[in-house]
Amino acid sequence: MFDIDHSLTETERAAIARAGDFATAYVAPRAQAWQDAYEFPRQALVDACAAGLADLELSTAHGGQGLGFIAKLRAFEAIARQDMAFSFSLINHHNSMTRIARDAKGDVRDLIAAMRQGEIIGCTALTEPGAGSDFAAIKTTAQKDGDGWILNGSKAWITNAAVAGAVICYAQTEPGSGWRGIAAFLVRDERAGFVREAPFRFHGGSAIGAGGFRLENYRAKADEMLQPPGAGFKAAMAGINGARTYVAGMCCAMLDAGIETAARYATQRRIFGQPVLEHQGQRWALADSATDLEAARLLTDKAASIVQQGGDAVLAAAHCKKFAVRVALKGLADCIQLMGAEGLKNTHVLGRHLTNAKLCAFTDGSTEIQNERIGRFLMEKFSE
Ligand SMILES: Cc1cc2nc3c(=O)[nH]c(=O)nc-3n(C[C@H](O)[C@H](O)[C@H](O)COP(=O)(O)OP(=O)(O)OC[C@H]3O[C@@H](n4cnc5c(N)ncnc54)[C@H](O)[C@@H]3O)c2cc1C
Structure with missing residues (x-):
């Protein structure tokens, strides 16, 4: 069985669990308010740093945790399940710090220490x-x-x-x-x-x-x-495959949350004498989203495995990002449809996740750019 999680160490599993706890206890109750107020949650970044979520991949030589890419992927998926926007902000802080520590020629110890605490973003x-x-x-x-x-x-x-x-x-x-x-x-x-x-x-x-x-x-x-x-230019392009992969992972997490929300509601809500999901058309729409999610997860995990091993992830990352964005957009819209007007309420995550899935169509290379990578590969492969 293809299972990238088996490689996770106990330390990595603990870090992922910490991210899940932080996401549920801290991010979930606040995320909609941040959105409604157009607020950038500066303090939340500090608190995420204090929870040990900002230096997962930072090398131990720089005081970080030195964990692998798959652990980072899973941790930020867990946060994106509650709020992709905050997850994306935090991972950008994390990655910038990790790269500065890796590439700086001068002494950046004070800067990295301040970044680890979220004093400098x-x-x-x-x-x-x-x-x-x-x-x-x-x-x-x-x-x-x-x-x-x-x-x-x-x-x-x-x-x-x-x-x-x-x-x-x-x-x-x-x-x-x-x-x-x-x-x-x-x-x-x-x-x-x-x-x-x-x-x-x-x-x-x-x-x-x-x-x-x-x-x-x-x-x-x-x-x-x-x-x-x-x-x-080359360094930016090398790093972007990992970014495309975790953006795909965030889309999977949002769709997963959407399916769960819709399924829970539609087993209770009755229409024409039956729960919504007793109607085959609705049940099949949800089943299609679940199949899409399975496929997106497999593509994402494949890319993550290549990134973690330091292989050439250009194609795998392009495939997973393109596909995960597409199925998240469709699946989240279908989940809202399944719930009727209730699905639009901002007490559910669906609308916020749907909008944020659209952001994912641009971050770290648009869908068309992924198609360019895939299309160029096909041209090279099959040109005489
Ligand atoms: C929420 C968010 C956060 C972001 N964060 C960062 C960040 O931290 N750092 C950073 O540097 N950038 C960031 N970006 C920018 C992001 O990388 C760009 O939006 C993305 O590269 C696309 O560029 P553009 O929006 O200028 O579209 P344009 O390049 O103007 O493209 C316009 C349209 O043409 C399409 N297109 C492009 N090339 C082709 C082609 N060859 N053939 C056909 N169609 C094509 C595009 O997909 C798009 O649909 C962020 C964007 C968003 C939305």
Whole structure:
């Protein structure tokens, strides 16, 4: 049997259980209020850090727990089951910290210690107002200045930008050179030249804190270059397969919660003298969502297994993200339908999960970009 969970250690299982407890006791009762108030739950990130959820993959050398990718996947699935937006914010903080610790040339011990406690929040900034899917087209520039760099440009749609103090920022060092010129820098919000913009207001996902910032003659020190030109683009692309996989896992978690909510309601609610699920059409719709969920889980677990082993997960990650987003969108809408108007109430998670599943169609590469990966693979495989 294909079961990636058998590889989890006792420590990893305990961390996943902690994430589940935090999600149920802390996130679930607050998530809708965050959404209704368009509120970025800054304190919740601190509390999640205190619960030991922000440094799962951070190496033990940096004070982290050094757990594997599958443990991280399961932990953040458990949180996404209650609120994908908060889960996504926390995992972006987690990943930014892990990468800064891994790639920094200078001494970042104090910074990592502050990030582990949630005093400083991290984010990773690729997207710009003029470049999303076409990452190689970014216009933020990094110009050599003595032994440092001067950065200028704008970033948009960056998770945690509402509050982030430590940014992994991608910039072009040689305009016109495409991906070969892209490098990654550690950028700090406290320094002159960093101008935060108001976070975006959009449907769903307030806890993601997505927004933007401008860099106006921002000076980065030499040792703040995290990835040199060319390697920056490759590092971003390497990390994105893991991200696509956990976004797929979050979609599975949301659909799973939706199916449970709808099934519980529809076994009680009676229409025309019978529980809703005694009507075959409704029962079959729910069964279809359950089958889709099974398939999405298998694709996701396959990708997770490859990511954990350090293999080439490009194709597996593209398949699972595309499919999991699609079935979550359809399945969550079908679950609402099954419950009648009741399913729309914000006392249930369905509407929030449905909107957040739509966010997942864009984060870490849109559905069309996944299709590009899959389509290109087919062309290469079958071209003469
Ligand atoms: C909630 C949220 C959080 C995010 N967090 C981050 C973050 O932390 N850091 C970060 O850097 N970015 C982040 N993003 C940005 C995200 O990565 C982009 O939204 C995504 O890359 C798509 O870019 P775009 O929205 O600019 O769409 P565009 O690139 O403008 O694309 C427009 C449309 O064209 C489609 N398209 C693209 N390429 C092709 C093609 N070759 N053929 C056909 N159609 C195509 C797209 O799929 C889309 O439907 C976030 C986005 C959201 C919604």
